[in-house]
Each structure stands twice: as C-alpha cells, then as structure tokens.
Amino acid sequence: MCFACSPRNPIGLHLQFSLEDGVCRTTFTAGEVHQGWNGCMHGGLIATLLDEVMAQWLWLQGIAGMTAEMTTRFSRPVPVGVPLEVTARQTGGRGRLFELAAEIALPDGQVPVHARAKFLKV
Ligand SMILES: CCCCCCCCCCCCCC(=O)SCCNC(=O)CCNC(=O)[C@H](O)C(C)(C)COP(=O)(O)OP(=O)(O)OC[C@H]1O[C@@H](n2cnc3c(N)ncnc32)[C@H](O)[C@@H]1OP(=O)(O)O
Structure with a gap:
C-alpha cells in the first residue's frame, strides 16, 4: 500500500499521475499535517513528491524502477495551502x-x- 499513491492508504498522499508528451505530472496541496514548520511543507515530504513523480514516469510506461540515487535542491520554502504542480521527465x-x-x-x-x-x- 504505497504511501504516495495508494487510494487505500489511510495516511497516504493519494497522488494521481498522468503521462503526456514525455512529462509525468501530479498535483498536491499540502495541509497543516504536512508542515515542517508553520506554513511550510516538510522537506521529507517534498522529496517524497519528487521521488514518486519520477518513479511514476517509469511505472506508467510499464517499467518498475527503484531510486538508486537522488539529489534535491531546496531553493525556497514550499508553502502549505496552495496547489503544487509536480512534474518529471527523463x-x-x-x-x-x-x-x-x-x-x-x-x-x-x-x-x-x-x-x-x-x-x-x-
Ligand atoms: C522487488 C520490488 C519490486 C519493486 C517494484 C517497484 C515499483 C515502483 C516503486 C517506486 C517507489 C518509489 C521509488 C522509491 O522510493 S524506491 C525506495 C528507495 N530505494 C531503494 O530502496 C533502493 C535500494 N537499493 C536497491 O534495492 C539496489 O541498490 C538497486 C535495486 C537500486 C540496484 O541494485 P541491483 O542489484 O539491481 O543493481 P546493482 O547494484 O548490481 O547495479 C547495477 C548497475 O547499476 C549501477 N548503479 C547502481 N547504482 C547506481 C547509481 N546510483 N549511479 C550510477 N550507477 C549505479 C551499478 O554500478 C551497476 O553497473 P554495472 O556494474 O553493471 O556497470
């Protein structure tokens, strides 16, 4: 029961993905329960969104892939309460x-x- 995408995970993010023109896409709006500190989304959960959209780029093309390495650049805080667009490409x-x-x-x-x-x- 995937934390990121399973619709049955009671504490999951319930993400849904599409793949079009080589770009995998999802949207998510963080709430208070996803905060690291007031008003800002937790960095680990931000990384989860990014990891999962890349994994789904593969999965939606029938490829099961595991993350071997990942680097994340946090340039600005991610606010809660606003719709985020999360995309991935090869x-x-x-x-x-x-x-x-x-x-x-x-x-x-x-x-x-x-x-x-x-x-x-x-
Ligand atoms: C069983 C489960 C089913 C899963 C379904 C998935 C569905 C999707 C789930 C999505 C969930 C969301 C996503 C998540 O969160 S996935 C969860 C987080 N990720 C993990 O838990 C992965 C843990 N690691 C592993 O299981 C293994 O290390 C993997 C499977 C990744 C590779 O171990 P494996 O034994 O298979 O391969 P190998 O070690 O012989 O290496 C093979 C070749 O690759 C080269 N190499 C290796 N690493 C790197 C690197 N960083 N840069 C450059 N090259 C690298 C290596 O040198 C070698 O090259 P060569 O010597 O042949 O030339």
Missing part, C-alpha cells in the same frame, strides 16, 4: 539505468525545489 540513461529530473511549481510559476535522480529497473 534526462538520460542507458541499459537498466534511467536518469530523471523533477520539479515542483507554484501557481505563479516559481520553482522552489527541483531534484535529479537515478533509477534502476528491477
């Missing part, structure tokens, strides 16, 4: 290794956080 790879990038965009287009990761097909 940047490279060879064989079982997939290199992906993901970002979170605010409604005004600012990108407070982005990530790069390597996934291995399992």
Whole structure:
C-alpha cells in the first residue's frame, strides 16, 4: 500500500499521475499535517513528491524502477495551502539505468525545489 499513491492508504498522499508528451505530472496541496514548520511543507515530504513523480514516469510506461540515487535542491520554502504542480521527465540513461529530473511549481510559476535522480529497473 504505497504511501504516495495508494487510494487505500489511510495516511497516504493519494497522488494521481498522468503521462503526456514525455512529462509525468501530479498535483498536491499540502495541509497543516504536512508542515515542517508553520506554513511550510516538510522537506521529507517534498522529496517524497519528487521521488514518486519520477518513479511514476517509469511505472506508467510499464517499467518498475527503484531510486538508486537522488539529489534535491531546496531553493525556497514550499508553502502549505496552495496547489503544487509536480512534474518529471527523463534526462538520460542507458541499459537498466534511467536518469530523471523533477520539479515542483507554484501557481505563479516559481520553482522552489527541483531534484535529479537515478533509477534502476528491477
Ligand atoms: C522487488 C520490488 C519490486 C519493486 C517494484 C517497484 C515499483 C515502483 C516503486 C517506486 C517507489 C518509489 C521509488 C522509491 O522510493 S524506491 C525506495 C528507495 N530505494 C531503494 O530502496 C533502493 C535500494 N537499493 C536497491 O534495492 C539496489 O541498490 C538497486 C535495486 C537500486 C540496484 O541494485 P541491483 O542489484 O539491481 O543493481 P546493482 O547494484 O548490481 O547495479 C547495477 C548497475 O547499476 C549501477 N548503479 C547502481 N547504482 C547506481 C547509481 N546510483 N549511479 C550510477 N550507477 C549505479 C551499478 O554500478 C551497476 O553497473 P554495472 O556494474 O553493471 O556497470
């Protein structure tokens, strides 16, 4: 029962994903229960959104991949209570290794956080 995407996980994020033109996409609005400190989303949960959208870029194409490496750049705090657009795309790879990038965009287009990761097909 995936914490990020299972509709049955009672404490999960219940994310839903689409894949179009090589971009995987989801939206999420953090609430008070997702805060790290007042008004700002917890960094671990931000990383969860980014990790999952990249994993789903693979999964929606029938590829089961696990995160082997991930770096996250937290440039600005992510506010709670606003709809976030989370996207991922492929940047490279060879064989079982997939290199992906993901970002979170605010409604005004600012990108407070982005990530790069390597996934291995399992
Ligand atoms: C069983 C479960 C089913 C899962 C379904 C998934 C559904 C989706 C779930 C999504 C959930 C959301 C996502 C999550 O949160 S996934 C949860 C977080 N991630 C994990 O728990 C992963 C833990 N790690 C592992 O299980 C293994 O290490 C994996 C599976 C990743 C690889 O172990 P495996 O034994 O398979 O491979 P290998 O070690 O022989 O390496 C093979 C080759 O790759 C090269 N290499 C390795 N790492 C790196 C690197 N960082 N940069 C560059 N290269 C790298 C390596 O040098 C070698 O190259 P070569 O020597 O052949 O040239």
